[in-house]
Amino acid sequence: MQSHPILYSFRRCPYAMRARMALALNDVSVEIRELILKNKPAEMLAASPKGTVPVLIDTSGQVIEESLEVMDYAVTHGSNPTLTVPSSDELALIDSNDNVFKKALDKYKYFDRFPELTQADYRQQGEAFLQQLEQRLTKSTYLFGDNMRYGDIAIFPFVRQFAHVDKAWFDSAHYPHLKPWLEGFLSSAPFANVMKKIPCWQTGDAPTYFPFNEE
Template sequence: MTLPILYSLQNCPYAMRARLGILLAQQTVRLRAIVMQDKPPEMLALSPKGTVPVLVLEAKSNKTVIDESLDIMLWALKLNDPGNLLYSQDTDALVEMLKIIKDNDENFKPKLEQYKRAKRFHGDDEEQCRLLCEPFIQSLEIRLTQHEFLMGSTPSLLDYALLPFVRQFSRVNRQLYLQGPYTHLQRWLNQHLQSRLFSKAMFKYPLWLDNHEECLFGK
């Protein structure tokens, strides 16, 4: 069986999400590290939208392309979910997780980009942009006052799907974040960032276009 190919960008939160899912599901892929300024023609031919991650499944003469990060996580965890991240014992849990992830991707992420842009270019609307991010961040803080992880006493798909984006938020204005009322969120984030899993997900591989050598990533 041919191993899947994963096109990935080092610090893209969506690519990070996909890499975390693959590691958590104990799968192995052939990773092709890219930069957005030099996108491989092979990737663009498979996924013309030109964003990462892109997962290519090869079976005989057929190729299946999965180019949404959440879909890659779900693909991997439906193959193998040793940590029960999908909370299979709770029929409503996945529906709830997917709803919150959708809110993150469609509502929180654009506001986070505005906040990052205001900070980068010293905009006078930085505080206003930060406040637009607050309701979502506060909703996570409230969840974490109730249990150790976002869905309960054990990690879930939701924790890992949101992790890269909360990490970005925490880095925009580090001092304000550390001084903010996010005691539980700070503990949660630090726990993930200091984990061996996160270190493996963030290992920097050589760029594929430099020598066309694929790197094995995963189990």
């Protein structure tokens, strides 16, 4: 039997990022297996044929193949309860992130594959969500009050990706509350841990544990 849950992950994937952030913040130790999306390990596909990351396989062999469910696992199995069960308000905003904002983000990023509209149009679609976040952040430090919550962690990796599509544009855009909120995560110790580069996993490798030990 495995001593630790196994997490199949891809460093730059925002879904895998939110899962790793939750595991790190709540102190859940896993064996991490970094992969590249073009060459997924057979072991992962055998456990989760849908082939998306993250995938967590717990020590009893149960397969968790949705990032929010990995976050839920972190909430219920962590020794440090930094993140707790999300409210319905959090779940509703996460739903908009995953089902509306993410679509605009993909079109903004890969606009050449979606010639119906221009890149600027897709950016504008995404900005409707950024403005909602900005509004909330005028009232409190985080999206759901003055404490960081599950919903912040579920959402910020996607805002990061949006910001990186055209960094010069984002830097010049007027989001006086959203920018420091995002920057707070990007400059945090847990994020540095989550974004540490590691080699891709291969069958037979010695386990690498995550969160990584601070040096």
